Amino acid sequence: MSVKLKPTGKLLVIAVVVSAGILGVRWYQARPRATGKAVEVGKVVLPDAPEASLNSNATLLSLPSSVTDAAVNGGTRVSWERMAWNSQFSGMYANGGVRTTKGSLFDKAHLDVMYIRQDDCNKQMADLVKFAGEYKTNPNTQGVLITFMGDGMPAFMTSLSKELEALGPEYQPIILPIAHGKSYGEDQIMAPASWKQDPHNAIGKCVAGVLRDGDVNILLKWAGDNGLKVNPDETTYDRDAINLIAANDFLDAPNKYITGYSEKRKIIENGRTTGRDTTVGVDGVATWTPGDVNVATKKGGLVTIANTRQYASQMPNQTIAIKKWAYDHRTDIENMIIALAEAGDQVRSFTEARKFAAQVSASVYQEQNADYWLKYYNGVEEKDIQGQKVNLGGSTVFNLADMANTYGLGSDKVDRYKAVYNTFGNLMVKMYPSIMPSFMPYEKAVDKSFLLSVISNHPELLEGKAIETKYADKITEAVSSKSYHIEFETGSANIRPSSYKMLDEIFESAVVAEGLKLGVYGHTDNNGSDAVNIPLSEKRAAAVKAYLEGKGLKDDRIETKGYGSSRPVADNGTDAGRSRNRRVEIVLGN
Template identity: 45%
Template sequence: MSRLTTLGKLAVLLVIGGAIFIGVKILGNMGILGPRTTQESTIIEKVDLPDAPKNASTSVQPLALPSSTPANVSTPEIRWLHWAWNAQMGAILANGGAETTKGSIMASKNVNLKMTRQDDVSLMQAGLVKFAESYKSDPGTTEGAHFVTIMGDGAAAFLAGVNPQLEKLGDEYRAQIVYTLGRSLGEDKFMGPPAWKENPQAARGGVTTAVLRDGDWNIVIKWCSDNGIPVNADETTYDPEAMNFIAADSYIDASEKYINGYTEERDEVKKGQRTGKKVTVGVTGVTTWTPGDVMVAKKKGGLISIVSTKEYRSQMPCVLIGIKKWMEDNPRLVENLIEGMAIGGDQVKSYSPALKKAAQISAEIYNEETAEYWEKYYKGVTETDRKGLPVELGGSRVNNLADNAEIFGINPGSTNIVKIVYTTFGDIVQKLYPDLVPSYPVAEEVINTRFLKSVLSRAGSNIASADEAEFNADDNIRETVSKKSWAIEFASGSSEFTPSARAVMEQLFNDLVIASNLKVEVHGHTDNIGDPAANLSLSERRAFAIKTWLENKSANNFPEGRVSIFSHGASNPVASNDTPAGRAKNRRVEIIMGK
């Protein structure tokens, strides 16, 4: 059974040509992981990202559902390779089928779109290269693919593999991100024992099976970063103080390794050094996507969702990537394609018959499961696993024009989430696997909002609103997802940031934006030097300064009610106040995220 979001995922495949970060299997496909020399486990200090606003469906009128009869469209065929992923339901509805049908939104826009499911990312890359090579000599080529869709958090690795090949044809042939069709909103998840959720530090020494460097693996890396847990990037050793990984060949293989009680023998390492001890390690956590999570729940159970894209709702936008030269040669076709996808997104968001029709077409295009299956896991459900534990399964959402204006940072008060996601996870892969991913294309070269802005300009204000997270200022965090101290420096005795604090604040901003579905608590602490009342007041002013800075930087991502402040003065030390080093640790800001 293939993945609900078969995000063979973005991943990190630096294939094509000589850059093969892939192997025979998805792990190979994702690839990047061969045995590595022992190194000290790494804490990814900051994992930065975002998301945006709630659909009111204003001005959305129901459209007639498409037929199943092929349309006769006069424009040249546009070929699109994609995974089986519910985030694409708006585009799928808009096309009416694998090829554009009569009565469809795409037919009304004079778009002739051919959709082909492709779960192998290396073949997606090859499709783009084949098209670009052929297009340079023959603008009417029928070879290769004009577009692909992958997860935004894998775009840096994907483009690092494909753009060097494309740029041999000329910089104008590089692949670029132009739109987001939707996003994962829960179905991609990190599953572990309930104890890990109750106390994240209990996950030290845990062993999670995953398709390495893929989007779901990113969820674990992000969560570990949020909780100050080191990551052991060497999947051949075991570090009892870090999160460790067992490489899986696919998301199904990851689930099966847990279900079947997979174990292996490894060398133990501490502080980057081998201890000489051999240990047997077994799978204690799984990161996967639907239906892999369903398999874990129904066949064995015992694991719950520690965190998912429901909380990290900005991490996995479904990005549309095309060849720059062809897009610039055919701007109106690209704009019509984007407009059609956006209209389809509004229909799926607003009307149940549209969602059901999109689910039916999905089952046909993906050649897998039923319409009821795709609709169910598009919405997301909570079911009881084999051991009686409630587990959240599935969950994706489609985007419209307003979502994209927000996600690309075009709206006032918004921030460029696509850029933050792209750069954040590009940096993570580069940091953990520098030999495999020494560099990746800069965001400014590969994010192109020209076509989206043109569509938005024509639409004006007559568009439905974006999805947005809503927060009640009176609600306290009932379930903590992460708790972490940040070294934000202030001028002595003041709530003014020092110059060095600005960079940390930028990192904090991005880190909180990715988790845009979570409330944020800012806790201010001081050492015990000085008057206790003055220290309490100072810790409050500093916490308030952080809150104000975040809200001023992006009101849309930090709406009223999302950020709360707490002042503790010197009442909660984490180290002795008898030494300068201890007092420095006590002068801190703790950020808690939860729901």
């Protein structure tokens, strides 16, 4: 969510689950002792810039004459808390103003919605918990909805569920299938260009960011995609991993880089302190606009390493409701979906609709002006003060076809959000097992019934074209590369069932990184001739491709090659080396 200007915005609410001393004390005793080992996080898209979703014969709907004229159709009152995030342009268009205005899509749907900017996730949670208690006592209480980052939902929902436990199962939180859109470049990791040339250059370096935040999630996934370890303890330094420097907010992170911030840390090796100290500084930054703009204009020297233009499914805009309220207001929820789907087609297809949404955004967020929000909705590429190119901003909105694709209800049946939810839920468990030993199951968290009803009853709304990624014929620039030891039957391309779980993880990783082409490259050791090894490696790569296609990936998404024994990564003179050389390499790139 690149355009948030308030420092409280977008903090992943795992902090609600944990006390302030989340990873231990700042100072360690000099004697060696056990610490948390650096974690290899494992790996994880968003399509190219969306084209107009409606055909050339479509017409621009008449826009409300004013962003302040009161709604005239009455309807259900709702307070809707949302971060300042451009993926909500369709919501801005549908509501017509800070509160539902005359002639808007929400007005026509008999809704009366008040938008409230709320960047503080802890406050969002508290308000929803308060509402649930009041609604249980008085069913006439005005409804409350909140929007949140898709990749942060496992931690948020797990914490929120615990807060609501005492009210009973009917008052548990659910994720409604009201996905306005998603971040498309706004959130990014900025670091020296050498990290793009070789990700291993990030080992032993430090990245500043708001911990357990969506932007740091991008770093963790990029690291995992490249087989790099991350030190989960922000109070120590591990020279064999990427280290994290805690920032107070998204502006503090780049400011630490700009001002040359440094701090003293205890050195650890293999998860144990050594008794030695070192001083570390900020090498990279996890942030979003205008934090990235500050880096570019005040110091420069950092480029985009990975962002949500590449990890394109990572950060959809999701909506949370109390289950009892949502079920009591099923018709209202379905009407919201219908209005937002229609708004998504309008915003995607007409410049005037985007300008109107930007005007409403400026009113809701009370920050900057319509031109500002429109600029960062579209996203821009600019040069920093050192002349290096940086990407700033970028969002997109969904129509009904996009919503269906998000939740596995589209033609390819790939549940993109399930892949995101489980990927980042498992990542948090792996990084912080003592803090978050488990997370709410996806099937309990997400209720698709509202969207299923709309799709069944309004097939005409599926006429809008869904966002579609166009992939190059070949990968020319790799974002990440990681080798997997997939087991095949001896001398054949038949995959052993023991490797299916690993292949399923590769599939989910590819779904999250939908903006990147997937390379599947087969390698062998040097036993046997090229006449045997090259065809065998090609067949094995093709077998992996066939498995992934069977799960739902498209043919044009996957590139396969077989290199035989020509690209060893270890000594073929040893059993261990030959074992490492027998591998399937997975590359994500453009």
